[in-house]
Amino acid sequence: MPYAAWMLRQFTTSMTFETRGRGLREITRRVAEWVAEVGLETGLLTLFVRHTSASLLIQENADPDVRADLDRFFARLVPDGDPLFRHRDEGDDDMPAHVRTALTAVQLSIPLADGRLALGTWQGIYLWEHRNRPHRREVVLHLLGE
Amino acid sequence: MPYAAWMLRQFTTSMTFETRGRGLREITRRVAEWVAEVGLETGLLTLFVRHTSASLLIQENADPDVRADLDRFFARLVPDGDPLFRHRDEGDDDMPAHVRTALTAVQLSIPLADGRLALGTWQGIYLWEHRNRPHRREVVLHLLGE
Amino acid sequence: MPYAAWMLRQFTTSMTFETRGRGLREITRRVAEWVAEVGLETGLLTLFVRHTSASLLIQENADPDVRADLDRFFARLVPDGDPLFRHRDEGDDDMPAHVRTALTAVQLSIPLADGRLALGTWQGIYLWEHRNRPHRREVVLHLLGE
Numbered sequence: 001m002p003y004a005a006w007m008l009r010q011f012t013t014s015m016t017f018e019t020r021g022r023g024l025r026e027i028t029r030r031v032a033e034w035v036a037e038v039g040l041e042t043g044l045l046t047l048f049v050r051h052t053s054a055s056l057l058i059q060e061n062a063d064p065d066v067r068a069d070l071d072r073f074f075a076r077l078v079p080d081g082d083p084l085f086r087h088r089d090e091g092d093d094d095m096p097a098h099v100r101t102a103l104t105a106v107q108l109s110i111p112l113a114d115g116r117l118a119l120g121t122w123q124g125i126y127l128w129e130h131r132n133r134p135h136r137r138e139v140v141l142h143l144l145g146e
Numbered sequence: 147m148p149y150a151a152w153m154l155r156q157f158t159t160s161m162t163f164e165t166r167g168r169g170l171r172e173i174t175r176r177v178a179e180w181v182a183e184v185g186l187e188t189g190l191l192t193l194f195v196r197h198t199s200a201s202l203l204i205q206e207n208a209d210p211d212v213r214a215d216l217d218r219f220f221a222r223l224v225p226d227g228d229p230l231f232r233h234r235d236e237g238d239d240d241m242p243a244h245v246r247t248a249l250t251a252v253q254l255s256i257p258l259a260d261g262r263l264a265l266g267t268w269q270g271i272y273l274w275e276h277r278n279r280p281h282r283r284e285v286v287l288h289l290l291g292e
Numbered sequence: 293m294p295y296a297a298w299m300l301r302q303f304t305t306s307m308t309f310e311t312r313g314r315g316l317r318e319i320t321r322r323v324a325e326w327v328a329e330v331g332l333e334t335g336l337l338t339l340f341v342r343h344t345s346a347s348l349l350i351q352e353n354a355d356p357d358v359r360a361d362l363d364r365f366f367a368r369l370v371p372d373g374d375p376l377f378r379h380r381d382e383g384d385d386d387m388p389a390h391v392r393t394a395l396t397a398v399q400l401s402i403p404l405a406d407g408r409l410a411l412g413t414w415q416g417i418y419l420w421e422h423r424n425r426p427h428r429r430e431v432v433l434h435l436l437g438e
Contacts, residue, residue, distance in 0.1 A: 007153075007299075008154050008300050008301070008302060008436075009154070010154060010188065010189065010190075010290075010291065010292065012188055012257060012259060042302065042304055043302065043434075044302075044338055044434045044436065046190055046255050046257060048255070048256055048257050048264060050264065050265065050266030050267075050269065051266050051268070051269070052204065052205050052206040052212075052266070052268050052269055057394055058344065058398050058399075059344050059390060059393070059394060060344040060390060063379050063381065065378045065379035066344075066379045066387065066390055068378065068379075069376070069377045069378055069379050069387050069390070069391070070390065070391060070394055072376055072377075073370070073376060073377075073391050076376065077223075077369075078219070084215070084218055084219060084222065085215045085218075085219075086211045086214065086215055087209050087211035087212045087214075087215050089209065095212065095215050098205060098206060098212055098215070098216065099215070099216060099219050101205070102203055102205060102216055102250060103249055103250070103395055104394060104395070105251065105397065106204050106254075106269075107204075107254055107255050107256070108398075108399055109255055109338050109340070109399050109401055110340055110399070111304060111338060111340050111432045111433075111434040113304060113432065118340060118342065118432045119342065120342030120343050120344070120430070121342075122343070122344050123342065123343070123344055123398075138266070140257045140259065140264045141257075142189075142190045142257040144154075144190065144290065144302075144436065145302065146302065153299075154300050155300070156300060156334065156335065156336075156436075156437065156438070158334055158403060158405060192336055192401050192403060194401070194402055194403050194410060196410065196411065196412030196413075196415065197412050197414070197415070198350065198351050198352040198412070198414050198415055223369075224365070230361070230364055230365060230368065231361045231364075231365075232357045232360065232361055233355050233357035233358045233360075233361050235355065241358065241361050244351060244352060244358055244361070244362065245361070245362060245365050247351070248349055248351060248362055248396060249395055249396070251397065252350050252400075252415075253350075253400055253401050253402070255401055284412070286403045286405065286410045287403075288335075288336045288403040290300075290336065290436065
């Protein structure tokens with residue numbers, strides 16, 4: 001099989017996370033474990049969150065204050081209950097959650113090198129819940145490589 | 147052909163959209179139609195908008211108020227004619243359109259599963275025009291899969 | 293080799309950029325040169341910055357005022373030394389740099405068509421340094437195509 005050495009393949013899975021309400025939850029480990037299981041050497045991982053009020057974020061994984069500060073900044077920038085918003089079907093934090101999602105990302109792609117995600121030393125992958133109450137969030141993963 | 151079952155292929159196309167000036171325009175259907183035509187089972191779709199004053203966004207597709215609120219929020223956050231801006235070659239909404247683009251995304255990747263885009267129930271794909279006047283916008287699509 | 297015509301391949305590299313402190317630095321040329329060297333016709337390029345205080349951005353490459361205005365807007369939106377922030381291990385611009393990164397992107401994917409990046413006429417690729425002092429920044433590139 002002369003092609004096998006550089007034949008690209010793809011793999012997909014889906015992960016569910018229970019959030020505890022607004023805030024950043026690190027998901028690096030679970031993602032990295034799946035990537036390790038698949039066992040590719042080089043490639044590209046794409047994560048996609050199937051919601052409109054939660055984001056995916058790469059941020060510092062060292063000082064927990066960073067996550068708290070991020071959330072505090074966004075709470076000030078997009079205040080709950082802002083009279084500007086008409087859409088409030090699910091409460092004061094409904095539309096702010098959509099705006100926070102628009103200001104961040106629902107999708108991330110991360111290269112894979114030497115069998116590992118090419119994250120920098122301080123980078124962790126986070127699921128950012130923007131609603132005040134706990135929610136069940138689904139992330140779809142697509143991995144391409146060889 | 148023993149490889150055929152898992153051989154990856156790629157497809158590309160380009161779509162043009164006429165916008166009506168500032169605001170979100172849903173493009174999910176046209177994108178999904180092309181994906182269905184290509185007929186892959188599993189893969190990854192990437193959309194890329196070839197402009198610096200329009201974005202791609204995944205947002206709620208149910209209540210139209212969400213789109214109006216998003217636009218209203220961004221209009222307040224990045225006001226047209228803000229004296230902070232020096233670049234105003236094309237008018238008061240020129241630089242705000244660039245800032246709005248920087249705050250959102252010009253590219254989105256969405257996994258494909260079971261022959262469909264893995265969008266959540268409430269997720270639609272939107273082209274967000276940031277200029278006040280109508281523009282012709284081009285979106286390049288890249289589809290990878292098998 | 294009947295498959296050769298549509299066999300996908302992938303390539304990766306890493307680039308280091310020395311920034312001069314806060315501001316946008318165009319990296320289009322160096323990225324395009326590598327893409328040209330690899331010599332694919334159609335595909336998808338992904339760039340990923342391995343830091344939590346620098347971003348990747350696609351913006352207008354014509355008027356330098358655009359870059360200055362972008363930076364000025366973000367400096368006002370996320371002020372250095374804001375008392376809201378607790379995390380200030382590396383100074384007044386530490387947490388603002390993280391917030392600016394969260395508001396923008398650490399990853400970009402750009403389709404390749406006819407042997408070139410499918411960038412629009414006015415689009416350039418920028419590395420956005422959010423810290424005040426110069427830093428060495430690493431960008432990982434993944435190129436898929438044929």
